Amino acid sequence: MSYKKFRVIKPEIRVLGVDDGVFIPHTKGSALVVGVVFRGGYWLDGLMRTRIEVDGFDATDKIASMIISSPHYKQLRVIMLNGITFAGFNVVDIKALNKKTKLPIITVTREKPIFAEIRRALKNLPKSEERWEAILNAGETLEVFTRTEREKVYFQFSGILEEDAKRILKLTSTRSSVPEALRVAHLIASGISAV
Amino acid sequence: MSYKKFRVIKPEIRVLGVDDGVFIPHTKGSALVVGVVFRGGYWLDGLMRTRIEVDGFDATDKIASMIISSPHYKQLRVIMLNGITFAGFNVVDIKALNKKTKLPIITVTREKPIFAEIRRALKNLPKSEERWEAILNAGETLEVFTRTEREKVYFQFSGILEEDAKRILKLTSTRSSVPEALRVAHLIASGISAV
Numbered sequence: 037m038s039y040k041k042f043r044v045i046k047p048e049i050r051v052l053g054v055d056d057g058v059f060i061p062h063t064k065g066s067a068l069v070v071g072v073v074f075r076g077g078y079w080l081d082g083l084m085r086t087r088i089e090v091d092g093f094d095a096t097d098k099i100a101s102m103i104i105s106s107p108h109y110k111q112l113r114v115i116m117l118n119g120i121t122f123a124g125f126n127v128v129d130i131k132a133l134n135k136k137t138k139l140p141i142i143t144v145t146r147e148k149p150i151f152a153e154i155r156r157a158l159k160n161l162p163k164s165e166e167r168w169e170a171i172l173n174a175g176e177t178l179e180v181f182t183r184t185e186r187e188k189v190y191f192q193f194s195g196i197l198e199e200d201a202k203r204i205l206k207l208t209s210t211r212s213s214v215p216e217a218l219r220v221a222h223l224i225a226s227g228i229s230a231v
Numbered sequence: 232m233s234y235k236k237f238r239v240i241k242p243e244i245r246v247l248g249v250d251d252g253v254f255i256p257h258t259k260g261s262a263l264v265v266g267v268v269f270r271g272g273y274w275l276d277g278l279m280r281t282r283i284e285v286d287g288f289d290a291t292d293k294i295a296s297m298i299i300s301s302p303h304y305k306q307l308r309v310i311m312l313n314g315i316t317f318a319g320f321n322v323v324d325i326k327a328l329n330k331k332t333k334l335p336i337i338t339v340t341r342e343k344p345i346f347a348e349i350r351r352a353l354k355n356l357p358k359s360e361e362r363w364e365a366i367l368n369a370g371e372t373l374e375v376f377t378r379t380e381r382e383k384v385y386f387q388f389s390g391i392l393e394e395d396a397k398r399i400l401k402l403t404s405t406r407s408s409v410p411e412a413l414r415v416a417h418l419i420a421s422g423i424s425a426v
Binding site: 070079211220 | 265275278279280405406411415423
């Protein structure tokens, strides 16, 4: 594990928010994945993108390559993902992503993931055990109140202290309950790829 | 002309910034055009997109349709364009765009357009006189200092008072010399379409 302890967290810390676009489920196609470089919870600094297979196994590798090959890589301090499944059930192994990028990973969702339901859905897919392992590998789901005391989000993390992850989530959630980089990554990825 | 006089300009006025993506010049292809809904100079509220022909004649119509069919249309107060030529020399007729959308149009460039050069470049294209008319139709190019007294940009406008256009350009240029909606539209359009 590549492990990072933060002393000071600058309000303008460079974070990456990653989300996927719209795609046709259960098809042999690909989906757009967008990474948005944000200065804290404030403004957009850059953009990167890749494509991954619907229900495939390439999300971890493709997202890692997108990040490492970006001109923004050296400035990034934290990677945030909108959940751990992209393009259907293309699961990101957040420990592997942390190792490959040498950056802390935080996944964020507005709803509490219901693992029994995920496991059931996985059963219809090839290599369901491999996917399930990647999901378990993400570790415990914790909760944090971000922008206000009523806006709760759920998160998992790798390569960062729980307390630092919480501080970064609170600091960067300026316009909604989720970090601005993730709100904007969602708007861009879904808006650009709308079918 | 659809003409709008502003009494108060709210700091969070909804503006649209429009820019084109990367494309292969002088080919029979199309280019991505992205419209970014911004709250003043602060945050992204939404995104729309269309495609136009490289060196074609559909920019005005396609951009108008993109705007009018968007769920954000009713909230928009001003349209800003990164210049008046998109996808090569697909010229936007800003008076026609103003009439179609019933919204004020402001075009912005960092460099002063050199019309003699544009006219010369146009000569190699079909219907060069029609394109040149649309360029002349945009009217006088004025200048304004936006974020600071050293950051000058050039603008043309339709359906709005010169003074109101200047106030809106100053108000929304928070992170660079150009309005934030245009800075971000450029990052997104060029980042997504990078070849």
